[in-house]
Amino acid sequence: MKITGAKAVIKALEKEGVEYIFGYPGGAILPVYDELNTSTLKHVLVRHEQGAAHAASGYSRVTGKVGVCLSTSGPGATNLITGIATAYMDSIPMVAITGQVSTNVIGHDVFQEVDITGATDPFTKNNYLVKKVEDLPRILKEAFHIATTGRPGPVLIDIPKDIQMAELDFLYPEKANLLGYKPTYKGHPRQIKKAVEAIMSSDKPMIIVGGGGVMSDVKEEIIELAERIDAPVATTMMGISAFPASHRLYLGMLGGDHGVFAAKKAIEEADLLIVMGARMADRSTGKTEEFAKRAQVIHIDVDPAEIGKNILIDIPIVGELKQVLKDMLKKDFSKNNPTWCQQSEEWKQVINGVGEKVEGLNPMVIIKSLSDQANKNTIIATDVGQHQLWVGRYYAFEKPRTFLTSGGLGTMGYGLPAAIGAKLGKQDQEVVLVTGDGSFQMNLTEMATAVQEGLTIKIIILNNSCLGMVRELQQHYCEERYNQVAMKGNPDFCQLAKAYGFKAKRVNKPDEIEESIKELLSEEGSFVMEFQICDSANVIPKEGGCLR
Known part of the structure; x- marks a missing residue:
């Protein structure tokens, strides 16, 4: 029995176990949308295609499944680009499907035509322009295989409208056959x-966990290794939640400028680093020539291209993190380092934070209050900016896949659609977005998507009426010459939230913080809580810098 290409797309998604598609319709993808009418797939209509990609990413981050997003050609496809690049940088498995103009007019600059495969080639694991309807089953199977194997990432499939309408005999492959694509596990x-020999000869071993530690679900293996060898553990921003914050060996978030004091001091003193599933990019290392100068480095990663790319490596291990750690832990070895552990514990007592001299509401106090009161299963999403770093430094994550942020690309506007995707993926868990007034305005229209889907999303806006991260950079590096960072046209966020159907409250007194957080978390419906914080509050404390 022959079916259309559009029907083949839907049947393939059903066979891959897809539950949700995040998308926005248009003319070039209309045949696929028409077939959704008789499908069991659940489509979530976002308010901007970038929101579709971020929602698919958030869904994938909390479930471990492939996120799927769908758009039309031209501007619909290009609006996905930022979300696809965000997923690529953070190794999130995603399949993006775009409509395209008919094959006979490709290259003629017709209405809503764009070379989306060419545009996304640098930041997809693979992409396809479908030229024959018979190729659709194979391409879809390959796309899901590529997205989820080796180092995960996004794959794009661009389907011309005439291919969607053409017919084929549908037979979906049981497995993908890709010559030359054989990730090392x-x-x-x-x-x-x-690596084991290096561990046994070290006196000050330290473990660094990146996003691969979350994606590989290796919490128990990391705990066992750390306890066996008395090694303190730090995470990159993407690695947050891979190791429980309450564990005696956890130091906190690593970072050249923005990491916690204990993690930075341990890096300086360690004689061995065991790096797991981390790119070790500049935000984690700071100046690479100054990074871990005393230490040998073991680097475990499924992507051989990442090993030695940013820092010098002594012992590279290419393989899937969980498999490598299981094999390593089969070896009979252990080591006690009581002096090293005691020193690490002393460093943990140093809180190099926002400080107590901030006028008005202290963001550190807000985040710590949220951390203290929230259930440990609560999923925290952030946008990008100072609030993101405050969450990374002061929120104590206990369980994997409970922290969502844009780590590699640093995408403002990521948080709300990612929170929506996360809530659909884990409907029994509370989802809280922590954002800033700048980031929130990038994709705030997705509040309508949350209302449309009947989702309960809690939103904390740390409103300093400025682009706080840029202001802080201008304070440190531009001798306080502030330019284009004051957000003078901000709306009344509480009134705006109410217009979308959210409850809302503004907090501007320090003694209201604890009770307001309690109210936010106990509210049954969606809630926006706006905290008016001081515009001079920094991630890296420094006197002055107030815009008022």
Whole structure:
């Protein structure tokens, strides 16, 4: 029995176990949308295609499944680009499907035509322009396989409208056959042996966990290794939640400028680093020539391109993190480092934070109050800016996949659609977005999507009426010459939230913080809580810098 290409797309998604599609319709993708009418797939209509990609990413982050987003050609496809690049930088499995103009007019600059495969080639694991309807089943199977294997990431499929309307005999492959694509999962035994020998000869070992530690679900393996060798553990921003914050060996978030004091001091003193599933990019290392100068480095990663790309490596291990750690832990080794652990514990007592001299509401106090009161299963999403770093530094995450943020690309506007995707993926868990007044305005229209889907999303806006991260950078590096950072046209966020059907409250007194957080978390419906924080509050404390 013959079916259309559009029907084949839907049947393939159903066979891959897709539950939600996040998208926005248009002429070039209309045949696929028409087939959704008789499908079991649930489509979520976002208010901007970028929101579709971020929602698919948030859904993937909390479930471990592939996120799927759908758009029309031209501007619909280009609006997905930022979300696709965000997923690529953070290794999130995603399949993006775009409509395209008919094959006979491609290259003629017709209405809503754009070369989306060319545009996304640098930041997708693979992409396809479908030229024959018979290729659709194979391409869809390959796309899901590529997105989820090796180092995860986004794959784009661009489908011309005439291909969607053409007919084929549908037979979906049981597996993908990709010559030359064979990710390495099992670490080399000789390299694992070298790593164990290096651990046994070290006096000050330290573990660094990146986003791969979350995606690979290796919490128990990391805990076992850390406890066996008395190694303190720090995470990159993307690695937050891979290791429980309450554990005695956890130091906190690593970062050249923005990491916590204990993690930075341990890096300076360690004689061995065990890096797991981390790119070790500049935000984690700071100046690479100053990074971990005393330490040998073991780097475990499924992507060989990341090993040695940013820092010098002594013992590389290419392989899937969970498999490598399981093989490593089969070895009979352990080591006690009581002096090193005691020193790390002393560093943890140093809180190099926002400080107590901030006028008005202290964001550190707000985040700590949220952390103290929220259930440990609560999923926290952030946008990008100072609030993101305050959450990374002061919120104590206990369970994997409970922290969503744009780490690699640093995408403002990521938070709200990601929170929506997360809530659909984990409907029994509370989802709280922490955002700033600048980031929130990037995709605030997705509040309508939350209302449309009947989702309960809690939103904390840390409103300093400025682009706080840029202001802080101008304070430090531009001798306080502030330019284009004051957000003078901000709306009344509480009135705006109410217009969308959210409850809302503004907080501007320090003694109201604790009770207001309690009210936010106990509210049954969606709630926007706006905290009017001081515009001079910094991630890296420094006197002055107030815009008032």
